[in-house]
Structure formats: C-alpha cells, structure tokens
Amino acid sequence: MPKRVRDYEEDLVEKLRDIEFAAEYLNASLEDSGEGAEERFLMALRQVAKAHGMTNVAEKSGMARQAMYRALSETGNPELSTLKSLLDAMGLKLAVEQKPRAS
Numbered sequence: 001m002p003k004r005v006r007d008y009e010e011d012l013v014e015k016l017r018d019i020e021f022a023a024e025y026l027n028a029s030l031e032d033s034g035e036g037a038e039e040r041f042l043m044a045l046r047q048v049a050k051a052h053g054m055t056n057v058a059e060k061s062g063m064a065r066q067a068m069y070r071a072l073s074e075t076g077n078p079e080l081s082t083l084k085s086l087l088d089a090m091g092l093k094l095a096v097e098q099k100p101r102a103s
Contacts, residue, residue: 057090068086
C-alpha cells in the first residue's frame with residue numbers, strides 16, 4: 001500500500017500563511033551570505049507572497065501583478081521601496097539588527 005506523501009511546496013505554502021513563521025523564514029533566508037543568496041531571498045519572498053495570494057499582495061502593495069512577478073523573479077532586482085511595499089502588504093516589515101560580536 002503506497003504511503004500518502006504531502007507535497008513539500010504545498011506544505012510550505014500552508015505554513016507560510018502564519019505571519020510569524022513567514023517572518024522567521026525570510027529572516028533565515030537573509031542570514032544566508034553565500035553565492036546566490038539574493039536569488040534565494042527573492043525565492044523565499046516569492047513563496048511568502050504565494051502563500052498570501054499573489055493577486056492579493058499585488059493589490060495591497062499597489063503594484064501591477066506582472067511587475068511583482070518580475071521583481072520577485074530569479075533575475076529580479078527590486079528596489080527598496082518595492083520590497084517595503086510588498087512586505088507591508090503581507091503584514092511584515094524590514095528591520096536592521098546589530099550583528100553578534102565575535103568573542
């Protein structure tokens with residue numbers, strides 16, 4: 001009898017509807033400083049936007065849906081104002097923290 005397996009992306013999208021989980025997920029993505037980190041952050045932001053409804057996020061942010069897709073694509077390079085408006089539309093915000101000091 002085959003096991004019932006839940007689709008990874010479907011499960012992630014469901015979890016990302018929780019705003020606290022979404023914030024932790026994006027912050028974890030920002031911790032990544034390796035090659036391709038910016039693209040991975042945009043992918044994470046795209047997944048959060050998908051969880052909150054791409055059309056809904058676009059409308060709340062005041063962006064055209066196509067422009068939002070372009071900004072969050074692998075080759076996207078969104079401006080700070082774009083990131084802020086998208087995050088705001090999802091109930092999130094940008095913040096800056098001090099790095100822990102090395103001992």
